[in-house]
Amino acid sequence: MITLIPTFLNSVVGLAAAFLLIYGLWRMSSPVTAAAGISVAGLGMLAVVLASFLLVFTVSEAAKPHLVVNVCLALSALAIGGGAAWWSGRKVAMTSMPQMVALYNGMGGGSAGAIAAMELFGNRAHGLTELSVTLLGALIGTVSLSGSLIAWAKLDSLINQPLRLKGQQVLNALVMLITLSVGVYIVFVTQTGVEPLMPLSGLIALFFGCALLFGVLMTLPIGGADMPVVISIYNAATGLAVGLEGFVLQTPALMIAGMLVGAAGILLTLLMAKAMNRSVSNVLFTRFGDTPHKKHGSITGTLKVTAAGDAGIAMRYAGSVIIVPGYGLAVAQGQQKLYEFVKLLQAAGVGVKFAVHPVAGRMPGQMDVLLAEAGVPYDLIFQLEDINDDFANTDIVLVIGANDVVNPVARTDKSSPIFGMPILNADKARQVYVVKRGEGKGYAGIVNSLFYTEHCDMVYGDAQAVLVQMIEAVRGLGLSATG
Known part of the structure; x- marks a missing residue:
């Protein structure tokens, strides 16, 4: 009878933990409550792990001579694994x-x-x-x-x-x-x-x-x-x-x-x-992109380069700005400077939104996490389907380190490997500035026709360094420029 108590308690804790996992996952569905949801789910798993040690009281007689060794091995594994996970979780870069x-x-x-x-x-x-x-x-x-x-x-x-x-x-x-x-x-x-x-x-x-x-x-x-x-x-x-x-x-x-x-x-x-x-x-x-022998639609126009400061000042005097973050922003670790720049624009009365494509970055949700890490309010971050109609009424779009997710050939060129892929309608804005480290292509290995349009200007450089120049340019306008 005594041996049934640990088994019963382990089952009860397991059932409670299951509900905590369900509740935690539900909380993870919103960026506002995701951190709390992770903590709740983690608490549930911790409870299950600790409760599993109650089963040492139910082992057979044949296993009892090995009980101390096995418990020590289990505790060692938990200590090593937990310590490694904690250390790596704190040290790992967003990229x-x-x-x-x-x-x-x-x-x-x-x-x-x-x-x-x-x-x-x-x-x-x-x-x-x-x-x-x-x-x-x-x-x-x-x-x-x-x-x-x-x-x-x-x-x-x-x-x-x-x-x-x-x-x-x-x-x-x-x-x-x-x-x-x-x-x-x-x-x-x-x-x-x-x-x-x-x-x-x-x-x-x-x-x-x-x-x-x-x-x-x-x-x-x-x-x-x-x-x-x-x-x-x-x-x-x-x-x-x-x-x-x-x-x-x-x-x-x-x-x-x-x-x-x-x-x-x-x-x-x-x-x-x-x-x-x-x-x-x-x-x-x-x-x-396995269409190497097909000739993709020809690109007309030329690349136009502008200074980071000029782009920053143009956004200061715009009525509305949409920012499209990409993997290049993560590589440059420029999210903090980006939000600093956004706050300057907001102080000057500019309406700012963020547009996130589902496959921006190299991991689902990476851009959302990147922006949240910088403290960007969740009500400024919009997904593709919620913001795509807004581009046509937007003064300026700032694309930072993104490529394929704003490439208009996805709508027009049937020979393109990304044809049919839903994209952010950045090309429909009145003006587009694209921050890139160079003239490299995106993951799909194709040229972005947006970069060659009349209303698009390229700002070359590391994203963080470019954003610093934009911040300095707006601040250089004086207090009247920032509210």
């Missing part, structure tokens, strides 16, 4: 956040795979349903692990170019077919008692090895432009794997948390793909 998310996705998938490995190698997964779910969770988690690690390497510039082999899709399909066949064979020999062709442990190892290989092969050919969608896909995969292994372990908190993360990741993936006018299968199984 490196996508890499960290990819890495943590991989660790989540790897954890699910490790749980499955323990169940399989320990012969603890019994019954057709339990064994099948364990193998499915192992497959998804292991693919997420190796795929996320490749995504991390790409984002961190350790792998600079997509690696594409002749017959890549056939090879990928063959590896997946072998993986599934081995999994089915494991179920078959386990359930029927038939003598396997090789030791069961060897079959399980082969299964995991093929799954790891498939994650690598699937991710290597994908270009950098698709990394936001890839991160989202692996996030969903990790959540699904955790949910499946939670079912195997009969842990409600893991089941609910995993399924919530999986569902949210799938929805985000679909939204990201829609924002790029592409299907998820197109991202995974084709190459971004």
Whole structure:
């Protein structure tokens, strides 16, 4: 009877934590309450972890001699992992956040795979349903692990170019077919008692090895432009794997948390793909911009360069300004100076808004986080569908480090790799200033026709340095210019 109390308390805490996770995720749906939502969800997971130590009172007699060692190992793992996460979370730069998310996705998938490995190698997964779910969770988690690690390497510039082999899709399909066949064979020999062709442990190892290989092969050919969608896909995969292994372990908190993360990741993936006018299968199984032999529509006009100070003064005397942030702003760490400049414009009576494209940056939501970090009020930040109609009535648009998301060829050039992708209608404003470090192309590898229009001027330089010059120019006008 006494041993039932820890089990009961662990179940109660797990159920309470599940509700905290649901509530926390709901709070994360709004930028205003996202930080609080993360804290609530984190509190729920902390409670589950601590409550799991109650199960030491329920171990079998055979396991008791190893109890102290196992508890010490668990506490050490928590201390090392928690310390590393805390340190890296405080030190990581905003531009490196996508890499960290990819890495943590991989660790989540790897954890699910490790749980499955323990169940399989320990012969603890019994019954057709339990064994099948364990193998499915192992497959998804292991693919997420190796795929996320490749995504991390790409984002961190350790792998600079997509690696594409002749017959890549056939090879990928063959590896997946072998993986599934081995999994089915494991179920078959386990359930029927038939003598396997090789030791069961060897079959399980082969299964995991093929799954790891498939994650690598699937991710290597994908270009950098698709990394936001890839991160989202692996996030969903990790959540699904955790949910499946939670079912195997009969842990409600893991089941609910995993399924919530999986569902949210799938929805985000679909939204990201829609924002790029592409299907998820197109991202995974084709190459971004694979129209190299088609001649894209010709660009007319010339690039016009202007000084940062002149652009800043023009915005000071404008009635309305929309700012389009991009990855170049994150690279320059210019968000603080940008908001300082915005406050100067607001003090002078200029109406300022921010327009954020769903795939701006290298990670879903990166621009929103970047602006929030600088203290930009949430009511100034608008998503594509909420602000696109405002551009036609806007005096000036300031594009900082963005490219493809404001390229008008997405509407007009059917041969362009970004044709059909919803873009921010920056070209419809009366005047556009574009801050860029040089004349480089965007992720899609095409020229932006907006830059060659009559009402667009280029301001070349590091975003933070350019913004400093704009601030100095507006302040140099005197107090009357700033209210």
